[in-house]
Amino acid sequence: MQIPSVLQGESRTRLLQGAALGAVIAITVGFGWGGWTLGSTAAKQTAEASTKAVVAVLAPICADRFQNETDAASNLETLKKESSFKQASFVDKGGWAILPGNEKAGTGVAKACAAILNDLK
Numbered sequence: 001m002q003i004p005s006v007l008q009g010e011s012r013t014r015l016l017q018g019a020a021l022g023a024v025i026a027i028t029v030g031f032g033w034g035g036w037t038l039g040s041t042a043a044k045q046t047a048e049a050s051t052k053a054v055v056a057v058l059a060p061i062c063a064d065r066f067q068n069e070t071d072a073a074s075n076l077e078t079l080k081k082e083s084s085f086k087q088a089s090f091v092d093k094g095g096w097a098i099l100p101g102n103e104k105a106g107t108g109v110a111k112a113c114a115a116i117l118n119d120l121k
Helices: 009-032 039-067 072-081 084-094 109-118
Strands: none
Touching: 039 072, 039 084, 039 109, 072 084, 072 109, 084 109
16 A cells, blocks of 8 residues: 555655644634633633622622611721721621521622622711
């Protein structure tokens, strides 16, 4: 059996160079503009999106629990006096970000709750 002329000598070299260059271009375009991602990147993005979704659901519940306290007005005044860095800690220490059945608040819930409470008048 004879090897086709395309795969012999100079033609074969050019064919392999073209295939390699085509692969590099396809990978560059795919990852750069085509939206391709690695599995680890997709997993990280999924985890971040799910955390944001949980915070978006739990923060209003935290704000509602805060507002339904008997001394909510004084607590809100105290919260607004705190620096922005310490407000999440204030909400966390008050226990409003901790939902029944949990031992601690979810990541970012206290911060998002403090942001909602700061928007209140």
